[in-house]
Amino acid sequence: MSQTKLFDAAAATDLVNELRAIFNSGNTRSYEWRVSQLESLLKLCVDHEEDICDALRSDLSKPALESIIHEIGMVKGSCKLAIKEIGNWMKPEKVQTTMTSFPSSAAIVSEPLGVVLIISPWNYPFFLSLDPVIGAIAAGNTVVLKPSEISPATSSLIAKLFEKYLDTSAVKVVEGAIPETNALLEQKWDKIFYTGNGRVGRIVMAAAAKHLTPVILELGGKTPVVVDSKINLQVACRRIISGKWGGNNGQACVAPDYIITTKEFAPKLVESLKQELERFYGTNPLESKDISRIVNANHFNRVSKLLDDDEVSSKIVHGGEKDKSKLQIAPTILLDVPRDSLIMTEEIFGPLLPIITVDKLEDSFEIVNSGTKPLAAYLFSNNKKLKEQFVACISAGGVVINDTTIHLAVSTLPFGGVGESGMGAYHGKFSFDAFSHKKAVLYRSFVGDVPMRYPPYTDGKLRFLKALLGGGILELIRAILGWS
Template identity: 70%
Template sequence: MDAEAIVKELRGTYGTGKTKSYEWRVSQLKALFKIAENHEKEITDALYSDLSKPELEAFIHEISMMKTACKLALKELKRWMKPEKVKTSLTSFPSSAEIVPEPLGVVLVISAWNYPFLLSLDPVIGAIAAGNAVVLKPSEIAPATSSVLAKLLGQYMDVSAIRVVEGAVPETTALLEQKWDKIFYTGNGKVGRIVLAAAAKHLTPVVLELGGKSPVVVDSNIDYKIAVRRIIAGKWGCNNGQACISPDYIITTKENVPKLLDAMKQELEKFYGKDPLKSGDLSRIVNANHFQRLSKLLDDKKVVDKVVHGGQRDEDNLKISPTILLDVPEDSLIMKEEIFGPLLPIITVNKVEDSIQFINAREKPLAAYLFTSNKKLEEEFVMNISAGGLLINDTTLQVALSTLPFGGVGESGMGSCHGKFSFDSFSHKKAVLRRSFAGDVPARYPPYTTGKARFLKALLNGDILGLIRALIGW
């Protein structure tokens, strides 16, 4: 893989103006849709190979969402590309002004392993819609999906402008040494800092979709069955907890714990049976390294006796059952690191309002969730919790709405994507002001007289009466 040669080739294609045309963008978006439409089984099989991802989960969370993003871009592309007319002022009269979205150029998308199909192609859809040439670097931790992406994009897409580069750290490092017009990275904060440092050398703008410890606050005045089912769906029903917006820990009151725990145990057994390690509806841990990382969190002497449900492990098959821990110490490993797996600690507070202070004492999460029927608490939560996104009385569904930006804040990332937000992330909003040769104002030119000064001050201050006086006295 010659990263420099690839970038040079794509810059040559971009320089022809080919990718800027509406027709090219539409053709490539349609090609992406055909990939998902014509190769569903191949994609599903790859996702199962990489993660043992259940077929329905693969379709709903990856293939269907990717197709929806394609359809939205095709439907809205003309409107997104259309210049936005804006107002002018007396200062530039007579004139017209507009904001023209233009592609940034040649962009790099570095994807993650947990949703390796969706998280690879969702930003690529935005980059193509905006008219860019693109290099996609899928995650080597999901090798089957990476291979399928390389093969199918090579077959369906315009390879003079859209390329897939497979590989691991050496290939990613070589790509990051090149000059890009934007880098879109999805992953963890450690690598995010490496990406940001590499981009800084070329003043390249970056979108970082990271993660963090996404809290779930559970009040007592709720429908427990519905709330618990939604928490389970967001935690274990999303890649068995291997998702950046999965609930990372629960905060509730001491009095609320017995009822909450009882409801969670009942619903978990309904969903995954008495032996969840044998369930076909739970993804496995992606690889041995991550299995050991999660085992280390469980084996921490500070939490080893805090498991109140689950905890079973099958190292040979890389399976860990849905596990709940109660009252883990704040200084334990499991509360310091993003869990990214099927472990769910419960933290207790004296009153539910204390949860806001607990969350704010930590880094800003990618998502924060609240289950309550108390409108005042809901308002306080929305007003006082800083996170990439908030969701009241459910989990993870915010990612499904293209009308909402998806992205982090602080340690959980920068920039956003989804729908038009993806288009905007890969576009430069170019300011364009147009004037005629009429209406030239001599007062803007030297020599600067007292009369000209009075006129210009009145004009810039919007003082119509002063403007008239200055014109009369000039």
């Protein structure tokens, strides 16, 4: 939606009313409309790959390879899956009925919710904007997307491309900052989907509560990585580095936030991480072209503040270099930082990786569970019992064994948080379901009408209904024949 005038609450109301009228017309419910919009989104990605990479480079200095794999490729994959499967997703799901409603048939019908609002973040500004839009369109809704103003180049490009490729009567973009977001949140929506931090998540949920609007909140938290000693250490370190620094230089909700390992194994782990970091980013990572920058000065200062405590900065065992003029902070490893320090009580969302040591690895479970439930939790181990315990004992949005972050790319798994890391889930069919209402439908004919359900309520009817509900064949025969 091109903004040529002030976007305030009145403009937001007009926008929602316009979209509700379009939704009520029934146009977005058709299979043909949904597929045509998904195909257009796919074409958008193909036609403008270079433009998208340029925008991401402008906003985050994101390497082209990361942009193509983590953002454009993920959107294309979601589009292709939805186009392929949407016909099956839309079909009513037949379910069994009971003797109570015999004879009958039943189905669960997926119907679009209506007019939905999607508020996306700055860290993966293309993927995390378009991926929920794919689910909302696939489910047959009209949509408003509010991209993050902190990634202005990508926000502007999305707005321009949506006007060119999509049905702008049903899918609109509102650019802007806090005033525009507040104006949108004052409206009544049929669902709000928000990706970001818990502080704003609470604001979104409070606004939604005024209208009893359901929400999906994709938040974050302190994602732990528990590292056993008897593993392929080089592969483990490469995967940790890929998830932490290769994933937007730590600016990701599922990036490893801290490591837990044993005191005995920690020096070996630190040395291996150092070696692999140097292989990936060289001896001067601030000059590397293969690592993203911090998004802006405010976030640079926020991350830098985590190192200001002398007790924390003295624990740096690798990295720590900063260049504010370039908004660059080198990959930094810290060993045995105080558990009550700011770096261990707040989500880092940056390139700092503290390591906590324990006497035995099982002690890590208590450390993880003493905090809020994370969006993801990772374990590197070949110990079958430890893996089983980790899955059973650690509550997190998702768990990955012997890797980090790649569960996002598995469309058959739901992606979402638990507790303070979020609520609701999406990806693949879960995206379609997230923006659908599952309507229960029961079909009956006029035959088989049982008089037992109607007054007068005689003892015989009571015996019959008890036998029917109890499921006992002998009791049912006795009731029919009137035997005591």
